[in-house]
Amino acid sequence: MPVISVPQAFNEDELYVDLEGIFGQSLFLKCEGFNFAGSIKLKAATEMVEAAERDGLLTEDSVLVESSSGNLGVALSMIAASKGYRFLCVTDSRCNLSTRMMIEALGSQVHIITEPDPVSGFLGARIDHVRALCASDDRYVWLNQYTNPSNGMAHYRRTAPAIARQFPDLDVLFVGAGTTGTLMGCARYFRQWHRPVRIVAVDSVGSVTFGGAPGRRMIPGLGTSRRPPLLDESYVDDVVCVAEPDTIRACHRLARRGFVFGGSTGTVVSGAMDWLSRQEGRELTAVAIAPDLGERYLETIYQTNWVQDLYGGAGGAPPPRERGAVPVPATAGARAPA
Known part of the structure; x- marks a missing residue:
């Protein structure tokens, strides 16, 4: 057990x-x-945070920041909650609502990029925002999943x-x-x-x-x-x-x-x-x-x-059920005709 x-x-x-x-x-x-993070990204998040700790990059004042389409954001939120760090996830408008709500439920913050970069798309716009945050305040620590x-x-x-x-x-x-x-x-x-x-x-x-x-x-x-x-x-x-x-x-x-x-x-x-x-x-x-x-x-x-x-x-309509659909009455409690 x-x-x-x-x-x-x-x-x-x-x-x-x-x-x-x-x-x-x-x-x-x-x-x-x-x-508990719901995806394979838990492994990468754990490895990156533990490496940053070994390298002395994280202190009690640090704010983890990462660009993520969703799953890594959830994993880092979970680890941040477990270890007592603050975390800001920079995502974009394609991120699922339930994912954003999960990140916030774990006590982290979400910043949503709504306009893509004309050349590098949403990913480029997210990374640009992360870089601007790190340049503005040295408490931000970017794990950078893209090069780490x-x-x-x-x-x-x-x-x-x-x-x-x-x-x-x-x-x-x-x-x-x-x-x-x-x-x-x-x-x-x-x-x-x-x-x-x-x-x-x-x-x-x-x-x-x-x-x-x-x-x-x-x-x-x-x-x-x-x-x-x-x-x-x-x-x-x-x-x-x-x-x-x-x-x-x-x-x-x-x-x-x-x-x-x-x-x-x-x-x-x-x-x-x-x-x-x-x-x-x-x-x-x-x-x-x-x-x-x-x-x-x-x-x-x-x-x-x-x-x-x-x-x-x-758009990928689901295939029919092999055994047919379950009949549902049009009105709850309606009686079948005699």
């Missing part, structure tokens, strides 16, 4: 979902959302070894690309492993991470509007780019089988299934990393009006 005294001490690291019965392709989905080596080191030390223990015959690993911390940490670990593992990065259409054309992206988590400094493409074997309607379709398909995952997970699963469908005649041991669960997306990718307003008929 686990007994903890701080929330970051717990993370379920050995749970996988076999997706073959849902998608018809063998793929094991590593679930990273079962911790501890971001990737968290997954080199924890995520990749956990996968290796469970899948000693691993052939291919699918990892979503945001800051690329998870991607690079896992890729570096498996580059040194006892057998070759193909690393497939999954990105969003509209992201410039791997040289694609910039475009509108409304689902937070994966993709960037500027190339991540942590990225070293020599460690990446393939890249799959997923359009947001396909992300939504994957999420809805999983939900219809009882698994409510977040947008980043839907993107990774969609990209993985696309890549696996092109490997004719090959039996592969494949794992994909699911960064988070879906409760924070109920007002967006699981909300019909939001999907229809943004994507119209291409």
Whole structure:
């Protein structure tokens, strides 16, 4: 029975979902959302804060500040509450309302950027704001997940070894690309492993991470509007780019089988299934990393009006239920006609 005294001490690291019965392709989905922060970002947040403490960067007067699309903001809020630090999360208008409310519930503050930079988008505008804060007051400490080596080191030390223990015959690993911390940490670990593992990065259409054309992206988590400094493409074997309607379709398909995952997970699963469908005649041991669960997306990718307003008929309407819909009376208490 686990007994903890701080929330970051717990993370379920050995749970996988076999997706073959849902998608018809063998793929094991590593679930990273079962911790008190609700996402894989807990690992990076913990590693970065502890490194800053070891380096003497944090004092009782310090104010942690970070640019985040949501999940890292929640993780840092939780750790800040646990350790007694103040934290300011700089996000943008695409951040889910429930995520912002979670950050505030943990005692941290949220600053929302409403206008993107003309060249570098919302990410660039967020980073510019963080830099301005740090220049204005030396109490602000920016962990900078985009360049901080501890971001990737968290997954080199924890995520990749956990996968290796469970899948000693691993052939291919699918990892979503945001800051690329998870991607690079896992890729570096498996580059040194006892057998070759193909690393497939999954990105969003509209992201410039791997040289694609910039475009509108409304689902937070994966993709960037500027190339991540942590990225070293020599460690990446393939890249799959997923359009947001396909992300939504994957999420809805999983939900219809009882698994409510977040947008980043839907993107990774969609990209993985696309890549696996092109490997004719090959039996592969494949794992994909699911960064988070879906409760924070109920007002967006699981909300019909939001999907229809943004994507119209291409917006990933959920598939019909296999056993038919449950009949609901038009009026509560109405009697059926005799």
